[in-house]
Amino acid sequence: xxxxxxxxxxxxxxxxxxxxxxxxxxxxxxxxxxxxxxxxxxxxxxxxxxxxxxxxxxxxxxxxxxxxxxxxxxxxxxxxxxxxxxxxxxxxxxxxxxxxxxxxxxxxxxxxxxxxxxxxxxxxxxxxxxxxxxxxxxxxxxxxxxxxx
Ligand SMILES: CC(C)(COP(=O)(O)OP(=O)(O)OC[C@H]1O[C@@H](n2cnc3c(N)ncnc32)[C@H](O)[C@@H]1OP(=O)(O)O)[C@@H](O)C(=O)NCCC(=O)NCCS
Numbered sequence: 541x542x543x544x545x546x547x548x549x550x551x552x553x554x555x556x557x558x559x560x561x562x563x564x565x566x567x568x569x570x571x572x573x574x575x576x577x578x579x580x581x582x583x584x585x586x587x588x589x590x591x592x593x594x595x596x597x598x599x600x601x602x603x604x605x606x607x608x609x610x611x612x613x614x615x616x617x618x619x620x621x622x623x624x625x626x627x628x629x630x631x632x633x634x635x636x637x638x639x640x641x642x643x644x645x646x647x648x649x650x651x652x653x654x655x656x657x658x659x660x661x662x663x664x665x666x667x668x669x670x671x672x673x674x675x676x677x678x679x680x681x682x683x684x685x686x687x688x689x
Contacts, residue, residue: 544625547576547584547596554593555586562612564674575600575609583633587613587622597626599634599642606634606642611653623656631660635686645679647672657682 547555552572559566575582575598587595595613599606608630613622634642645668646653662682671679 541589542594542622543588544585544629545588547586547598549573549576551584551586551593551596552576555584555596558593558596558612558614559610561614567610583630583637585626585629587626589617595622595626597630599630601634601637601639604638604640606630606639608642608644618652623653624660627656627660631684640686642684644682645671646682648678648680654680654682660684 552569555572555576556566556569559572576584581601582598583601584598585596586593594617595611597608597611599608608627611623611626611630613626631642642662643665644657644662646657648667662684664680665683666681668679668681670676
C-alpha cells in the first residue's frame with residue numbers, strides 16, 4: 541500500500557534524504573524548504589510506503605508554463621509505477637492550475653526517465669549543452685502541451 545499526498549514542511553528532511561540517495565548533487569535543504577513553503581507557485585508531492593517517503597516530485601508554475609524540477613524514486617522502489625503516478629499527478633495539477641505547457645530537462649543518457657516522460661506524452665523540444673555537472677552532460681528539453689478542450 542502506498543499514499544500519494546502533497547508534501548508538507550515535515551517532509552523536508554525525508555525529501556532531502558531521497559534526493560541525496562538518488563542524485564550526485566542533491567538540492568539544498570533550504571531550496572527544498574523554499575519550494576514547499578511557496579504553495580502558490582510550487583507543487584510538491586511525495587509517496588509514502590509504510591509511512592516512509594520513498595519518492596517525491598516537484599514543479600514550478602511560472603506564468604502559464606509548468607516546469608518539472610525533479611522526480612526521484614528510491615532505487616529499491618523503482619519499476620513499481622511510482623514515478624508514473626507522481627508525474628501524472630504533476631501534469632494534472634499543472635494543467636488544472638492553468639498551465640498551457642509543461643517543460644522539463646533530462647540527461648541525454650537517462651533512458652529510464654525519458655521513456656517514462658515519452659509514455660506520458662512529452663516530446664523533445666531542444667538540447668541544452670552541458671546543462672548538467674557531475675558528470676557534465678547535455679540535457680534534452682522535453683515538453684507536453686495541454687490538449688484543447
Ligand atoms: C526515472 C524514475 C523517476 C522512474 O521511476 P519509476 O518509479 O522506476 O518509474 P515507473 O515504475 O513509474 O515506470 C514507468 C515507465 O517508465 C519507463 N521506465 C522506468 N524505468 C525504466 C528503466 N530503467 N528502463 C526503461 N524504461 C523505464 C517504463 O516504460 C515504465 O513502465 P513499465 O515498468 O511498465 O515498463 C526513477 O528511475 C528515478 O528516480 N531515477 C533517478 C532520478 C531521475 O533520473 N529522475 C528524473 C530526472 S529528469
